[in-house]
Amino acid sequence: xxxxxxxxxxxxxxxxxxxxxxxxxxxxxxxTAHSIFxxxxxxxxxxxxPGQALTTLVFPFDPPQEFRLLIVARRxxxxxxxxxxxxxxxxxxxxxxxxxxxxxSGLSLVSGATxxxxxxxxxxxxFHGDAPVSLEFASAPDYxxxxxxxxxxxxxxxxxxxxxxxxxxxxxxxxxxxxxxxYSAETVFVIDRVELLPGPIGARYRPxxxxxxxxxxxxxxxxxxxxxxxWVMAGPPPSSAPQTQPEETPSPPETAGVRPGPxxxxxxxTHFEEEPPEQVTQWKDSVGLIEFPLxxxxxxxxxxxxxxxxxxxxxxxxxxxxxxxxxxAQEGRYRVQKLLYEDPARDLAILYVDCPQKPVPIAxxxxxxxxxxxxxxxNPSLGNTELILRNAIVAGQVAARxxxxxxxxxxxxxxxxxxxxxxxxxxxxxxxxGVIAMKATEEGERxxxxxLRNLDQSFAKIMPGVIRRGMAFSIPGNALVKAIxxxxxxxxxxxxxxxxxxxxxxxxxxxAVAGVLYLLKFAANVPDEVRAQEQLVRMRGVPRxxxxxxxxxxxxxxxxxxxxRLALDASEAREILAFCTNNVDQRLNALKQxxxxxxxxxxxLEALMRTVNTLKRYSDSPPTTYQAYSQAALQQSxxxxxxxxxxxxxxxxxxxxxxx
Numbered sequence: 001x002x003x004x005x006x007x008x009x010x011x012x013x014x015x016x017x018x019x020x021x022x023x024x025x026x027x028x029x030x031x032t033a034h035s036i037f038x039x040x041x042x043x044x045x046x047x048x049x050p051g052q053a054l055t056t057l058v059f060p061f062d063p064p065q066e067f068r069l070l071i072v073a074r075r076x077x078x079x080x081x082x083x084x085x086x087x088x089x090x091x092x093x094x095x096x097x098x099x100x101x102x103x104x105s106g107l108s109l110v111s112g113a114t115x116x117x118x119x120x121x122x123x124x125x126x127f128h129g130d131a132p133v134s135l136e137f138a139s140a141p142d143y144x145x146x147x148x149x150x151x152x153x154x155x156x157x158x159x160x161x162x163x164x165x166x167x168x169x170x171x172x173x174x175x176x177x178x179x180x181x182x183y184s185a186e187t188v189f190v191i192d193r194v195e196l197l198p199g200p201i202g203a204r205y206r207p208x209x210x211x212x213x214x215x216x217x218x219x220x221x222x223x224x225x226x227x228x229x230x231w232v233m234a235g236p237p238p239s240s241a242p243q244t245q246p247e248e249t250p251s252p253p254e255t256a257g258v259r260p261g262p263x264x265x266x267x268x269x270t271h272f273e274e275e276p277p278e279q280v281t282q283w284k285d286s287v288g289l290i291e292f293p294l295x296x297x298x299x300x301x302x303x304x305x306x307x308x309x310x311x312x313x314x315x316x317x318x319x320x321x322x323x324x325x326x327x328x329a330q331e332g333r334y335r336v337q338k339l340l341y342e343d344p345a346r347d348l349a350i351l352y353v354d355c356p357q358k359p360v361p362i363a364x365x366x367x368x369x370x371x372x373x374x375x376x377x378x379n380p381s382l383g384n385t386e387l388i389l390r391n392a393i394v395a396g397q398v399a400a401r402x403x404x405x406x407x408x409x410x411x412x413x414x415x416x417x418x419x420x421x422x423x424x425x426x427x428x429x430x431x432x433x434g435v436i437a438m439k440a441t442e443e444g445e446r447x448x449x450x451x452l453r454n455l456d457q458s459f460a461k462i463m464p465g466v467i468r469r470g471m472a473f474s475i476p477g478n479a480l481v482k483a484i485x486x487x488x489x490x491x492x493x494x495x496x497x498x499x500x501x502x503x504x505x506x507x508x509x510x511x512a513v514a515g516v517l518y519l520l521k522f523a524a525n526v527p528d529e530v531r532a533q534e535q536l537v538r539m540r541g542v543p544r545x546x547x548x549x550x551x552x553x554x555x556x557x558x559x560x561x562x563x564x565r566l567a568l569d570a571s572e573a574r575e576i577l578a579f580c581t582n583n584v585d586q587r588l589n590a591l592k593q594x595x596x597x598x599x600x601x602x603x604x605l606e607a608l609m610r611t612v613n614t615l616k617r618y619s620d621s622p623p624t625t626y627q628a629y630s631q632a633a634l635q636q637s638x639x640x641x642x643x644x645x646x647x648x649x650x651x652x653x654x655x656x657x658x659x660x
Contacts, residue, residue, distance in 0.1 A: 025059045025178065025194040034058050036172050037557060046192045051077075052554055053185040054169055059178045061196070063087055068197040069137040069178065075127040078187025081105075082127075085170070085179040089141035089160030094170060097135070097148070098126050099183065105153055107144060111162045122153045132192060138201045185554070276375035276395050279430030284391040285328035286357045287424060289379040292317040293579040296388065297421040298378040299324055299351065301359045302432070302484055306491075307336075307351040309422030310437055311344045316509035318587060319351070319499055321579070326357055327390050339499045341487035346407060346479055347437045349502075350487040360424060362484070363431035366477025368410055372398045376414055376436055376472065378423030388419055396472070409473040410434055416472040425474045434474035497596040504597045504605070507587050508647050511608045514580040515640045518615035521568050522633065524561040525622050531555060533626035553630045584609065601650055608643040611636060 026047060031040040038052030049055050073082055081099030085092055093107050096115040105122040106115030115121060126148045127133055136147040144163075146154035165173060173179050178196070182189055283300075290299045290309055297313030307324060314322060322336040334355045341350040368374070375395045379388050396414030403409075412425065416436060425434035490498055534555055556564070567573060588609060591602050615636050623629045 021198075023061060023196045023198070025061055025196055026191065028060055029057065030060075031057070034060055037560070038554065043190065046190050048076075049180075049182045049187075049189045049191075050554070051185050051188055052182075053556065054172075054181065054183065054560065056170075056173060056179050056181040057191075058174060059194070061178065062176070063139075063178055063196060064198045065089070066140045066198075066200045067138075068201060069139070070193065070195045070197070071135040071137070071180075071191065072132050072193035073127075073135060074130050074132050074190045074192065076130045076188050076190055078184055080182070080184035080187040082189050083170075083181040083183060084135075084137065085165065085173050085177065085181065086137060086139045086144065087176045087178070088139050088144055088163050091160040091163045092165050092173070092175065093144060093163040094165050094181075095137065095144075095146055095154065105146075105148075107154060107156055107163065109164050109166055110156070112164075114166070120154050120156050124153065126153070140201055143201070274373065274395055276393055276426070277428060277430070279428070280375045280377070280426045281393060283360045283424075283426070283430060284377055284393070285326060285330055286360050287377045287379075287391055288324040288326045288355075288357070289388065289390065290314070290322060290324050290422065292321040292323070293575055296379070296381075296419055298419065298423040298436075300377075300422075300424045300432070301355070301357045302350070302362060302480070303359050303488070305352055305354055306340070306359075306484065306487055307353050307355075308424070308435060308480065308483070309349050309351065310435070311342050311347045311349045313421045314339070314349055314351075314502070314506075316506055316513070318503055318506050318583065320583075322351065324351075324353055324355070326355065330357055332356075338496060339502045340490045341483050342498055342502050343483065344505075346475060346483075348435065348475060348479065348483045350483055352491065360426075361431045362481060363427060363429075363433045363477055366433045366481065368398045368401070368427075368433055368476075370398050370400055373428045374398060374412055374414070374433070374474075375426045375428075376412070376416065376420065376423050377426070378416065378420035378436065380417035380419040401476075402473070408476055409437065410476060412472040412474055414472050420472070425477075432480070433477040435480055437473050437475050495596065500591065500594045500596045503587055504591055504601065505651055507584060507591070507605055508608070508651065510580040510584060511605065511612050512644050512647075514577060515608065515612045515615060515644070517568065517573065517577055517580075518612060518619045519637060519640060520564055521619035522615055522622060522636070523556050524564040524568070525619055526555050526558075526561060526629070527622055527624050529624050530622070530626050530629045531558070537626060552626075553633050581612075598650075601647065604643060604647050604650070608640075608647065611639045611643060615640070 026045065029040075029047065031042055031047065034040075034057060035050075036056040036058065038050035038055040040050060040055070040057050041048040047057065049057070069084075069086070071084065075082070079098075080101065082097045083099070084095040084097070086095065093110075094115075095105070096108050097105050099105065100116050102116070103123055103125055104116045105124070105126065106118060106120040108115035108118075110118040110120060134149055138145045141160055142157055144154065144156045145152060165171075169183075170181065173181070180189075180191060180194075286301045288299050288301075288307070290297050290307075290313055292314075294316060295313065297309055299307040299309035299313070302308045319336045319339045323333055324336065325331075325333045332355065334353050337352045337354060339349065340352050341348070343349075373395065374397065375393055377391055377393050379390055380392055381388050394414045394416070396412045399411040399413050401408060402411050410425070416423070420436050423436040424432045425436060427433045534552075537552065588602070588605060591597050591605070592599075618632055618636065623632055
């Protein structure tokens with residue numbers, strides 16, 4: 001935002017060359033002049049954020065190149081993030097604190113990767129009720145650290161040019177300014193203190209940088225593509241967060257969330273680059289690409305007409321939405337007939353597909369030892385693109401057998417990417433000994449990165465090169481064998497229990513996403529007469545006789561509403577809405593007749609569908625009076641929030657134990 005666009009903003013000057021005394025930044029703020037998207041409210045010496053999406057407070061101060069920033073904040077309403085923008089060298093970064101609806105904190109963006117998908121990602125609760133929380137930030141041209149209640153939660157070092165702001169949401173923040181932002185209109189923070197301490201932060205505030213090696217966490221580790229937009233409804237937060245360990249821990253504790261099995265090799269396992277033998281590569285034709293409009297992954301023929309994949313690959317899709325494509329000698333595209341088996345906790349699913357591809361052999365003995373050679377055949381996506389590499393083969397070795405929240409996995413030294421979910425893991429004899437689980441891989445990678453940032457090098461000697469050179473988690477083959485046995489039993493039954501239970505979850509996920517999109521469209525599609533009436537109400541106030549009846553909402557700013565309307569009119573958003581609303585009536589009616597699903601939950605799904613239909617009607621034809629618009633917006637958003645929360649809680653026990 002330029003000075004011409006916002007004359008209230010002061011001209012930003014270069015960084016101050018001389019460090020001065022501590023500065024009380026709150027005392028410098030004029031809320032009227034320095035607020036963007038809603039005016040922050042002065043409460044004594046504190047400032048309260050308005051209930052406005054993307055609301056931002058910009059501090060009229062030129063920070064030096066190195067400084068510490070102390071903030072005391074209270075979240076008094078809502079559950080979304082406080083975002084703190086900091087200048088770092090010649091760049092800017094935004095510290096997200098408890099964002100994405102999942103207790104996620106981190107720097108966004110790092111090399112284009114959002115805070116929930118880069119090396120700074122931290123899971124854990126920071127704000128507890130409305131209690132004040134002390135936050136400390138240290139910034140230097142190549143370094144950022146963040147502490148919450150004295151706990152170090154983020155530590156990053158590298159080239160500041162890797163850092164940036166997400167211009168989709170934060171283009172209004174001026175360069176080289178410190179700013180506070182609140183993402184959600186339903187969330188309100190009170191800021192009691194903002195104090196800047198200029199001067200070199202020194203070794204005291206980054207004591208372990210000398211031990212960090214190039215290529216390690218926070219220093220250029222390859223990033224994963226963007227996650228979903230933060231306004232898409234996410235699942236519940238993880239049950240526990242990675243715990244920060246003391247700086248000088250002599251050996252790797254189990255609190256890092258991953259504990260090595262008993263049979264570790266005596267010599268370090270190096271990154272493995274040997275080409276897999278023909279016994280492995282001959283099975284490429286039996287590995288397929290599973291697709292539906294919102295996602296893709298890998299599946300393989302484990303028995304005649306039985307396709308194995310991850311449960312999360314097909315999450316949010318009915319069986320009839322899914323297609324699997326095989327390349328090679330028996331190339332073809334096939335529809336999924338039904339789902340025979342699903343275990344969300346283990347992240348396994350088995351589909352029935354009438355296809356001619358040969359089944360891959362399953363190893364009779366699936367136990368693996370550290371150092372064993374293995375290979376993966378999958379269909380990974382190429383970075384943040386729509387390109388998919390068909391039947392890619394990567395080789396590696398078994399690093400360890402690890403245990404995570406009730407389940408065992410093999411940790412493999414091999415690079416995998418989104419799209420590798422559900423891929424078969426082969427031994428060197430060409431037999432399947434496991435199934436790649438990308439959700440476990442992503443969380444395990446974050447936890448190992450956190451451990452390596454906070455522990456000494458003894459942990460890196462046990463798991464060498466894992467973070468720097470790639471890793472994968474595999475579901476053990478014995479779990480796969482049991483799943484196939486259960487699928488074969490289901491195939492003999494006419495009832496379709498697994499298919500109905502999956503359809504119930506998929507219907508909920510479709511309706512939740514559709515509800516969010518229609519709510520956004522409703523909030524953005526404000527008639528001109530409603531905006532005019534809102535201005536009159538704000539100027540004159542609500543008549544005394546109507547004060548108890550009228551509930552007011554703050555309308556979305558017109559420029560933001562225009563951007564959202566354009567985004568929702570784009571082909572991608574229309575495709576998502578069409579997918580999420582297609583055949584939902586028929587599926588709900590079928591679930592009412594099913595003996596396998598909880599009919600109380602079906603009633604909740606009916607209520608959610610009514611809310612979604614009402615939101616669609618309002619988004620297409622919104623009320624034309626401010627009072628009616630406000631009442632509809634408040635009522636329908638509350639209905640959607642309550643119904644989605646209740647249904648999500650009822651499905652919690654069916655979600656993967658290690659899910660985000």
